[in-house]
Amino acid sequence: MTLLRVAYSLNILILLPVALTTMLSIRGAEAVVEANFSADTPYRILVGCLWSAILACSILGLFFPQRMVGILILKVIYKALFLGLVIFPLWHSKGMNAVPIGLSLSFLAIVLVWPLILWKTYPWT
Secondary structure, three states: OHHHHHHHHHHHHHHHHHHHHHHHOHHHHHHHOOOOOOOOOHHHHHHHHHHHHHHHHHHHHHHOOOOOHHHHHHHHHHHHHHHHHHHHHHHHHHOHHHOOHHHHHHHHHHHHHHHHHHHHHOOOO
C-alpha cells in the first residue's frame, strides 16, 4: 500500500506543474516537450486534459490506493506506447537531439518502475 502511495505522490509532483501549463499555455507545452514537437494544436489541450485527469486520480489514489490502481496501469500503457511509437523511432531516425530528453526519461522511468511497484503490491504468483 505504501509503494502505491509513493507512485501516486510522484505522479502528483510530476504532473502538478506540467498538466495545467500544458493545457493553458503554448509556452508551457513547449517547455514540457523541450520545443521538439509542435505545441500549437488541439492535441496539446487533449494531453493537458489527460494529464490533469491523471493528476486528479493520483490525488484520489493517496486516499484510496487500491481503488485507483488502474491509473498507474493506464500510465504504464500509454507511456510505453508513446515511447515505442514516437520517441524511439524519432530517436532512431533523427538522433537524440530530436526527442525531449526530460519527458522521455520520465516516461521510461515510469514504464520501468510502476510495474515493479504493482508486482510488489499485487504478487501474481
